[in-house]
Amino acid sequence: MAFFEEARRAFITFLLGLETYVALAMHVLLWTLPVLIVGTFFVNSWVLMEVLYFRIILSRAPSAFFFAWTPKEVLLAYGLLGVYVFLLLNAAGSIGLCWYYSCFDAKGYRMPSGSVAPRPRTVMQTTFGTSRRFDFELLGSDGNRPNRCGEQCVNAGAWRGDRMYHCRHGYNCCLPVFDHYCFWLWVPVYLKTIKPYCLFMPYMFLYSVFSGAVVSWALASPHIRGLSRWSYAVLALSTIFGIISATKMMKFQWTAIVLHNRVGKERGANWRWSMAVLNIKGRLMFDEPSFNPYSLGSRWANAQEVLGPWYQMPFWFWQPARVGQYGDHWNLDCDTTISPAYMVHANLMRLREMPGPALDMPPPPVPPAPPPRGFFRRRHNASSSMV
Incomplete structure (x- = not known):
């Protein structure tokens, strides 16, 4: 023993x-x-x-x-x-x-200039903590964005675009659609x-x-x-x-980033989508959707959003349209592509905030008087006659 x-x-x-x-x-x-x-x-x-x-x-x-x-x-x-x-x-x-x-490009990244389109969009990403502020509704009317970086970086205290997250490892700045820092590749x-x-x-x-x-x-x-x-x-x-390429990296990263269009913190089981919708008065409304507002529905649609159309996918040097459109394009609805389903939901929220008819509006016109009852009786007798 x-x-x-x-x-x-x-x-x-x-x-x-x-x-x-x-x-x-x-x-x-x-x-x-x-x-x-x-x-x-x-x-x-x-x-x-x-x-x-x-x-x-x-x-x-x-x-x-x-x-x-x-x-x-x-x-x-x-x-x-x-x-x-x-x-x-x-x-x-x-x-x-x-x-x-x-x-x-990544070191010292700054948001694109707001000269092309106004900073507040129809749909913007925010945080639950920002939504608890007393002046949350007024952030849109003041021309601000409801998304701030809480870390000590070049964007500290300044507005940042949608899906911008902080990168700590060697960069200490917020990057758009940031997923993670890959120690394996230094990227x-x-x-x-x-x-x-x-x-x-x-x-x-x-x-x-x-x-x-x-x-x-x-x-x-x-x-x-x-x-x-x-x-x-x-x-x-x-x-x-x-x-390494076939097991860990390709299977896991492609499923999350390409097919589901979820990056970084968005993959977490406890992640809460916090969105701010701008109503017609210029005030913000807080919303927490139960689904990914940036997912286009199917895996193929998400792959086209991340990699480009089918003829563009194999070429690593040919960037998809969202790279050039992020933050400084004429789309006033969002910084990056929003799910059509969520845009319908956001527009319904905006419609509920539309003002009703004013009190001093003239009354609606009086409908015309109905025809006499004899008219219906004679038509009924004529149409049902069998002779």
Whole structure:
């Protein structure tokens, strides 16, 4: 019994130590993943160029390797090389665009100027705490917005647009349609980075699977010998990025951000939608809808809102219309797209606040006198006569 007890303790100690090392490795990986991504692009390109171009395409040259591939196999190598370049450009381009916006747009973001359209909209997002203010109804008539940032940031005390949330990690400012800060990629996921961020995941998955498949075939082929040791690094990195992209990131993020059009705090189970509706008097009315006022209903409609129309979806550099329209367009109803169902609900609220008829209005006209009863009696007798 003492032996089993010591073995059990030793096993528990081993598991605790292993958990510590795994946590440390994950922490290191967390802060070095972007470096690994860039390194993966270079290493994979080097190895696949060696396999497809130098070992196969150039095999017919006099100074090439001894084994000569058939023209059909050389043509296939050209096709595989073209597929690799296509996946590389899309994977590297999408994450590169995310890093560009993170460095040059997200830091110090400001709301667009209110010179194009008045600041108060027909429907605006607010908070429950703001709705408890004594002057809440007058915020609209004063030309203000019922949405304030409670954090210490560049927007502190100033008005901010709908679906703007505070980003703490390295930015300390409010970003439009802000979802979260991705430590894995060093990217704040907000209005301008949502599309390239969401497209990076499937492109990176396809890129990793394709690179791993080509290198696996090359290592197993009897006609290709003496490949670089970096080939095994390609297999390891492709497996890591393929699993990460396919499981955690792509499934979870696409479901929430793209298909349901819910970001950041809006995903919480205790989240309450707080909206302010501007009536015809210029005063605000508080409303708490039971559904997402920014969801367009179906998953396909939400995907088109986030990624653009179907012909625009695959292109990570082609931003949807809502990016350019946010905050400074001629739509006086909202900063960003509102659900048609909620706009109907908001308009009904505004109609209830419309004033009734004034007391000094003239009375309605007297309706004409009805015809004599004999008219109906004679018509009835004539129409029912059988002779």
